[in-house]
Amino acid sequence: DVKVTQSSRYLVKRTGEKVFLECVQDMDHENMFWYRQDPGLGLRLIYFSYDVKMKEKGDIPEGYSVSREKKERFSLILESASTNQTSMYLCASSLNLERADTQYFGPGTRLTVL
Amino acid sequence: AQSVAQPEDQVNVAEGNPLTVKCTYSVSGNPYLFWYVQYPNRGLQFLLKYITGDNLVKGSYGFEAEFNKSQTSFHLKKPSALVSDSALYFCAVSVSGGYNKLIFGAGTRLAVHP
Numbered sequence: 001d002v003k004v005t006q007s008s009r010y011l012v013k014r015t016g017e018k019v020f021l022e023c024v025q026d027m028d029h030e031n032m033f034w035y036r037q038d039p040g041l042g043l044r045l046i047y048f049s050y051d052v053k054m055k056e057k058g059d060i061p062e063g064y065s066v067s068r069e070k071k072e073r074f075s076l077i078l079e080s081a082s083t084n085q086t087s088m089y090l091c092a093s094s095l096n097l098e099r100a101d102t103q104y105f106g107p108g109t110r111l112t113v114l
Numbered sequence: 115a116q117s118v119a120q121p122e123d124q125v126n127v128a129e130g131n132p133l134t135v136k137c138t139y140s141v142s143g144n145p146y147l148f149w150y151v152q153y154p155n156r157g158l159q160f161l162l163k164y165i166t167g168d169n170l171v172k173g174s175y176g177f178e179a180e181f182n183k184s185q186t187s188f189h190l191k192k193p194s195a196l197v198s199d200s201a202l203y204f205c206a207v208s209v210s211g212g213y214n215k216l217i218f219g220a221g222t223r224l225a226v227h228p
Contacts, residue, residue, distance in 0.1 A: 004157070009155075031214055035218075040123075040220055040221075042204060042218040042220040042221050043158075043206075043216075043218040045215065045216075048215070050213060058215075090157055090158065092158075094214050096214070097213055098214060099146045099209075099210070099214060100165045100208070101214050102148070102160050102163060103160075103214070103216060105150075106157050107156055108155075108156070108157045110155075
């Protein structure tokens with residue numbers, strides 16, 4: 001079974017802090033994704049990566065950056081956290097770039113910015 | 115623009131009754147469609163997907179989905195609902211143009227009552 005893990009289930013930070021969310025997958029998947037989930041809006045793609053050191057902006061990249069130094073690990077960085085970044089953050093991975101590929105999700109990190 | 119709509123915020127069903135969670139889509143080219151389920155405070159779990167072939171797709175936990183090209187719909191169904199099916203359900207479409215990008219609907223909360 002594919003396993004995607006995220007470093008924290010719950011996180012509380014203060015406005016202006018730098019925040020790191022970590023995601024690790026154990027199935028040698030090429031693609032990794034970061035989404036945020038907000039009530040009534042579904043999941044929105046922040047960034048994705050299709051290879052080590054490669055990244056592409058998703059639909060809502062403003063205020064975020066990412067890092068993928070190793071194939072299994074994909075980090076989401078909030079350079080200066082703001083209250084409007086309070087949300088559930090979900091990481092996912094998929095085997096390759098095929099449209100038919102299934103994305104597998106981690107358990108999520110619920111981030112609160114005070 | 116490519117999009118997914120889940121017209122119902124919530125669906126209420128009595129245990130043992132059949133359930134349907136609706137999804138309609140708009141996509142360029144052939145649609146690749148997915149259903150995911152999210153239990154409270156958990157990540158998304160893959161249920162099933164339609165790529166090509168038989169319009170009735172069978173998935174996990176007794177769920178199935180019917181693809182209807184003329185109505186651009188992909189409704190999720192189960193013949194007999196369980197209380198444990200109560201969760202948030204997301205429909206998603208794979209975007210044409212590569213990179214295995216998904217667009218998600220806003221989600222439908224399913225409540226199954228004893």
